[in-house]
Amino acid sequence: MISKKIGIVESIVDKSENLDDIRVNINGNIQKAYNYPKMSGNVNVGDEVILNTTAVELSLGTGGYHFVISNLNNIESNFTPGGHIMKLRYTPFQVKVDSVEEQESSYHSAIENFKSLDNMPVVVGTLHSMLTPFVASYKKNNPNKKLVYVMTDGAALPIFLSKNVETLKARKLIDSTITIGNAFGGDYECINIYTALITAKEVINADAVFVSMGPGIAGTGTKYGFTGIEQGPILDAVKKLGGMPIAVPRISFADMRERHNGISHHSMTVFNDIVNVSVNIPITVYKDKLIDTIKKQIKDSKLDKKHNVVYINNGKTKEDLDYFNLKVKSMGRNYEQDKEFFQAASTAAYYLMEVCNDRGKNY
Structure with a gap:
């Protein structure tokens, strides 16, 4: 169901608050990957990262690149305050959001x-x-x-x-x-x-x-x-x-x-x-x-x-x-x-x- 490999961050092509376009070295091959810093932490050149390589191996169009699961050089992170609703529920990637409907919400x-x-x-x-x-x-x-x-x-x-x-x-x-x-x-x-x-x-x-x-x-x-x-x-x-x-x-x-x-x-x-x-x-x-x-x-x-x-x-x-x-x-x-x-x-x-x-x- 999921294919994973370890790669080394070779370069950072584009970096933002929400999405990093990076190149990773996997067994000598330089390939494209995306990192969501709010989910998997910041990455730097030389970092060792765990990658989900499933889409590339399936030759998909949209989504046909690797995604960083975790940065082995920057594993820990903390969630932001507020909110109790979970999205991606009951998966290793479940995220906490401040939902508009919550009783504590001002809306x-x-x-x-x-x-x-x-x-x-x-x-x-x-x-x-x-x-x-x-x-x-x-x-x-x-x-x-x-x-x-x-x-x-x-x-x-x-x-x-x-x-x-x-x-x-x-x-x-x-x-x-x-x-x-x-x-x-x-x-x-x-x-x-x-x-x-x-x-x-x-x-x-x-x-x-x-x-x-x-x-x-x-x-x-x-x-x-x-x-x-x-x-x-x-x-x-x-x-x-x-x-x-x-x-x-x-x-x-x-x-x-x-x-x-x-x-x-x-x-x-x-x-x-x-x-x-x-x-x-x-x-x-x-x-x-x-x-x-x-x-x-x-x-x-x-x-x-x-x-x-x-x-x-x-x-x-x-x-x-x-x-x-x-x-x-x-x-x-x-x-x-x-x-x-x-x-x-x-x-x-x-x-x-x-x-x-x-x-x-x-x-």
Whole structure:
């Protein structure tokens, strides 16, 4: 289940408070590794470290590098005060967080007295790579509105792994982050999606929320065997709490796998079989043959009978990304190689500007 080796820190390529990009010498081979200093301590050149080498040996894409388990030259560390909720529970890496819901939390009463999201718009994606194009388009057109990102535990658990989040926060394009389930490291820690959405409204006073997993979706090629299936229950939760559920469909014409051509079978499964409520699905008006393919998929599956499918003209995705000098990549493909995918996420931001919710906020 786990493969471990001992290596020597050869160099530190990049170092931050939350993530170190290092090179390690394993039996004479120099290889890439990541260290989370808040979990496994600080590392220095020459330190002897225990590494989890499983992902590299499996030749994985996202996550395909070693991770430091422990630094043999700096073994001991102390936890920070406050908080009693554990994430990564009952594992050697369980971490203590100060959860918003805890009775000792200053936010406890706000969570306890919650009534409704009051139609707050919540955009729910699947792949982590949907985050940047949505944020770029949303913030370019709504620079003064407060945007919150909720990261689920469907993929990477430490939010520190996401360079996207690091960049977007540094440029003040994401105002706050929330990590839920066993994901951790956000500005706010929550136990589940319900309290995360409540936190976004009652504690942070968000104008809009984007929800998705971190880097590293898992899929198996089977109908239900993918972590992005969480999109359905999350959309249900938004509706249950009185929010406006908006779904980003996974769309691509660059993926060579037939099941992901046009609207991915992942999205079709969620929209047809998993989500229990009617949701808003913005669809980009692509070039003729491409949009014809998508419209046929929607008609054949009767998707528009269950959900509010809205066609949006959006030719500004690349302009929005360039405005903030943001680069995107998904499944190894950049914007030019898979632009329809990134446009789908951006279009959700433009959909918000075409609707006026019950809170009187025009988007």
